[in-house]
Amino acid sequence: MLISLQGINKHYKMGEEVVKALNEISLEIEKGEFLAIVGPSGSGKSTLMNILGCLDIPSSGRYVLDGIEIKSAKENELSQIRNEKIGFIFQNFNLLTKLTAIENVELPLIYRGVKASERKRKATESLEKVGLGERINHLPTKLSGGQQQRVAIARALAGNPPILLCDEPTGALDSTTSKDIMKLLKELNKQGHTIIVITHDLEVANEAKRVVQIKDGKLANVRVGGKA
Amino acid sequence: MNSITAIKMAMKNLKSHKLRSFLTMLGIIIGISSVITLISIAQSSTRMITDEVKDLGSNLISVGIVGRGTTTSIAYKEVLEWEKKEGIGKVSPVISGNTEMKYKNKKETVSIDGITPNYEDVQNFHIQAGRYIMPIDVDTRQKVVLIGVEAAKTFFGEGNPIGKQVTLNGLPFTVVGLLEEKGESLLSSYDDKILIPISTSERLLFTSGVKVISIQASSAEDVDLAISTVENILKTKFKNDKNSYSILNQQDLLDTMDTVTQTMSLLLAGISGISLLVGGIGIMNIMLVSVTERTKEIGIRKAIGAKRKDILSLFLIESVVLTTIGGVIGILIGIGGTYGISGLMNVEPYVAPGVVISSFLFSMLIGIVFGILPANRAAKLKPIDALRNE
Numbered sequence: 001m002l003i004s005l006q007g008i009n010k011h012y013k014m015g016e017e018v019v020k021a022l023n024e025i026s027l028e029i030e031k032g033e034f035l036a037i038v039g040p041s042g043s044g045k046s047t048l049m050n051i052l053g054c055l056d057i058p059s060s061g062r063y064v065l066d067g068i069e070i071k072s073a074k075e076n077e078l079s080q081i082r083n084e085k086i087g088f089i090f091q092n093f094n095l096l097t098k099l100t101a102i103e104n105v106e107l108p109l110i111y112r113g114v115k116a117s118e119r120k121r122k123a124t125e126s127l128e129k130v131g132l133g134e135r136i137n138h139l140p141t142k143l144s145g146g147q148q149q150r151v152a153i154a155r156a157l158a159g160n161p162p163i164l165l166c167d168e169p170t171g172a173l174d175s176t177t178s179k180d181i182m183k184l185l186k187e188l189n190k191q192g193h194t195i196i197v198i199t200h201d202l203e204v205a206n207e208a209k210r211v212v213q214i215k216d217g218k219l220a221n222v223r224v225g226g227k228a
Numbered sequence: 229m230n231s232i233t234a235i236k237m238a239m240k241n242l243k244s245h246k247l248r249s250f251l252t253m254l255g256i257i258i259g260i261s262s263v264i265t266l267i268s269i270a271q272s273s274t275r276m277i278t279d280e281v282k283d284l285g286s287n288l289i290s291v292g293i294v295g296r297g298t299t300t301s302i303a304y305k306e307v308l309e310w311e312k313k314e315g316i317g318k319v320s321p322v323i324s325g326n327t328e329m330k331y332k333n334k335k336e337t338v339s340i341d342g343i344t345p346n347y348e349d350v351q352n353f354h355i356q357a358g359r360y361i362m363p364i365d366v367d368t369r370q371k372v373v374l375i376g377v378e379a380a381k382t383f384f385g386e387g388n389p390i391g392k393q394v395t396l397n398g399l400p401f402t403v404v405g406l407l408e409e410k411g412e413s414l415l416s417s418y419d420d421k422i423l424i425p426i427s428t429s430e431r432l433l434f435t436s437g438v439k440v441i442s443i444q445a446s447s448a449e450d451v452d453l454a455i456s457t458v459e460n461i462l463k464t465k466f467k468n469d470k471n472s473y474s475i476l477n478q479q480d481l482l483d484t485m486d487t488v489t490q491t492m493s494l495l496l497a498g499i500s501g502i503s504l505l506v507g508g509i510g511i512m513n514i515m516l517v518s519v520t521e522r523t524k525e526i527g528i529r530k531a532i533g534a535k536r537k538d539i540l541s542l543f544l545i546e547s548v549v550l551t552t553i554g555g556v557i558g559i560l561i562g563i564g565g566t567y568g569i570s571g572l573m574n575v576e577p578y579v580a581p582g583v584v585i586s587s588f589l590f591s592m593l594i595g596i597v598f599g600i601l602p603a604n605r606a607a608k609l610k611p612i613d614a615l616r617n618e
Contacts, residue, residue: 055531055612076535083533094528094615098244110233111533155532 001064002162002194003029003052008061010047010217021047022058023217029196031162034189036197036208044217046167049198053086053165054078066162083111087156091168093148095140101127101151102136108159126157130184146177153184157193164188166197170204182207231545238546242553249550252514255507256554256594257561260587263500264562264579265569267493272570272578274489281481287317287445288350288478289455291462293438296472301437302465304426308344310443310461315453317446320350323426324440325433330395331383338379340396340422342429350442353418358390358405365425371396372428374405378419396424396432451477504590507554508598515547515602526606527614540607547599548592555591559584 010022021044029035039045050056051063054070057078063070066085073081087108088094095104105123114122127136130150140148149169156164166185170178186207189195197208205211211222242249293301307321323342328335347353348360355374365372373394380389392403401424410418430436445454455475466472519526526539534542563579570577 050612053531055615076537079530079533079535082531088531090615094524094531096525096528098240107529108532111529111535111538116233159533 001028002031002033002066003027004062004064005051006062008051008058008063010044010051010056011059020217022051025061025214025217025219027212027219029194031194032189032192034186034195034197034207034209036199036205036211037214038199038202038205038211038222039214040200043214045198045200045214047217048214049165049167052196053088054081079111083108083159085161085163087153087159087161087164089149089152089156089164089166089169091171093140093145093152093172095148095151095155097140100137100139101132101143101154104140104151105136105155105158108155112159123154123158126154127151129157130154144177145173146180149173149177149181150184153181153188157188162194164193164195166195168199168201169197170201171199178204234541234545235549237542238549241546242550248514252510253550253554253557255510256504256551256591257558259500259504259507260555260558260591261561261565262503263497264559264583264587265565266496266500267583268562268566268577268579269569269573269575270489270492270496271580271583272566272575273573274485275578276575278482278485281478281485287448287451287454289443289445289451289458290476290478291441291443291458292474292476293441293462294472294474296466296469299466301435301439302441303436304344304430304438307438307441310458313457313461315445315450315457317444317450317454318346318350320344320346320442320444321426321438322347322440322442323429323433323435323438325429325435327397327432329383329422331392334383336382338420338422340424340429340432342426342433343423344426347423347442350444353410353421354408355405356408357388358403360405361423361425366427369427369431370425371399371401372404372425373401374407374421374423375403376407376417376419376421377409378417379422380406399432451479504594508551508594511547511551511595512598512601515543515599516605518546519543519602519606522606523609523614523617526609527611527617530609530611531615536607539609540603543603543606544596544599547603548595551591551595551598552588555588555594558591559587562587 005025005027008022008025009020012019012021025048037045037048047056051058054065054073055078057070057073065081068081068085070078070081082088096107099107102120102123105127106119109119109122124133124136127133130153132147132150132154135143135147140151143151153164164185169185170181173181182204185195185197197204199205213220213222295301304321304323307319310316310319321344324339326337326339329338343361344366345361345363354360358374361372361374364370373396375383375389383389383394384392389403389406394401394403407418407421407423424432426438443454443458445451455477458475462473462475529539529542563584566579567577
């Protein structure tokens with residue numbers, strides 16, 4: 001069991017009112033899965049993604065990630081968990097625009113304390129994996145949207161984390177490029193990477209092996225197994 | 229993250245905002261360069277004066293006579309007797325005054341010093357041509373003159389002054405020696421000096437005694453002994469009235485000067501310190517702006533696994549790199565400024581290594597002190613809040 005969520009609640013205070021963004025969420029994700037979490041905006045899917053990604057901690061409930069209990073972890077411990085366990089892929093790529101492709105990909109390794117020569121090797125490797133071996137020294141601004149997202153995927157892969165967490169990975173791309181990216185993700189899944197995609201796009205969700213729906217902070221299984 | 233990578237990253241970011249980085253540094257550049265220039269100029273001039281004083285020898289004692297009642301001076305012959313006393317080496321009494329000096333149709337009021345042959349050694353002031361004043365000149369009140377290079381130029385132009393006849397207050401004198409070139413001193417120019425035998429000056433200036441006596445102790449160790457010997461003589465002579473005379477040791481003079489210089493350096497450093505403070509606040513301001521601008525970047529870095537200390541050092545190193553570069557530029561300008569101004573002031577330039585090193589370290593310290601608040605603010609940002617920022 002790679003991920004286990006049990007009775008996760010997340011409450012926000014908006015002035016006097018308490019908003020229940022997540023309500024008793026339980027979810028288990030196995031190693032090697034390709035899971036899509038779908039839901040309209042405001043359904044709590046971003047909150048779930050933040051909790052899965054260890055960017056935020058739940059108000060109550062139990063979250064075990066790769067054998068580590070994420071409960072009252074300190075900020076620095078969370079940083080380390082994010083660094084080692086999770087590769088983030090964001091809707092708007094979130095690359096550092098002043099750094100070249102390879103420098104962006106090296107970042108997670110820098111924060112892990114990997115030596116420069118090894119860093120360079122691993123970063124080049126993962127850029128080659130996403131088909132950008134020729135453009136490692138380009139700045140993100142010189143790359144197309146699809147290529148930028150590939151750099152972001154390479155960055156997520158560089159540290160070889162057990163989970164790739166994708167937040168609307170195709171949200172900022174045209175449909176052709178979107179298909180390419182989804183193909184790449186599926187390819188990575190075949191190679192053994194666990195992939196979680198959060199999206200409102202059903203077409204994207206359909207590529208996943210399993211789909212769960214989140215609505216008003218509650219989770220419902222839509223389809224287990226099947227495609228891909 | 230190792231520090232070289234961190235410094236490279238900081239440099240990269242500073243380079244991407246060249247104008248802003250330069251303007252931010254400007255405060256530090258101005259501050260550091262003015263600290264270096266002001267302190268170095270003060271030290272250069274002090275060193276020059278100190279060297280001059282030291283040149284006279286550390287065993288020199290100056291005695292001034294004010295007098296008591298009708299006794300306002302001491303006869304030079306009496307002073308010469310001191311040479312036999314304990315601890316005292318050579319004694320050089322001087323009688324000073326103004327007279328009118330004339331050569332052909334050139335006429336000028338000059339100040340002259342009546343001296344004994346010991347003046348040469350005690351003042352360390354020699355001749356370059358002719359002969360010095362000799363004991364026989366003093367004994368027989370010879371009308372001979374030693375002339376400084378500047379004074380010689382005034383009266384004789386480029387011609388050889390030795391053997392020329394001049395008149396002092398109408399009395400004929402012969403120039404027998406040309407003094408060496410020695411330049412400006414603390415109080416007057418050596419090169420303007422006109423020296424005559426002390427016995428002759430008594431007559432010429434209508435004074436019967438000396439008011440200024442320079443004494444050389446028999447050795448550097450005997451300075452205190454010589455001072456107490458002289459003090460005892462004067463105490464007896466002026467009946468315990470301490471205000472009638474003053475005894476000044478070379479070391480006292482140097483010590484006083486050191487204190488003055490130190491106070492001055494401190495004051496100048498303080499004034500420049502204010503500009504450094506202003507520069508530091510400028511750094512803090514820009515770093516705060518930079519943190520706000522780069523909130524998203526901080527969020528991305530944190531999501532990827534940057535810890536608090538990584539973000540803290542990212543911004544702290546940036547501000548330290550900024551102030552250190554500013555400091556180095558400031559040091560270079562300061563050294564240049566010191567050489568430039570010293571040249572104008574005719575002072576030998578001297579930049580103390582200590583001042584350079586402490587300015588360098590201080591500029592780094594400014595980076596830390598004024599960078600810590602913005603860096604800490606960046607480090608404390610929550611990754612979700614920072615990521616949400618556009």
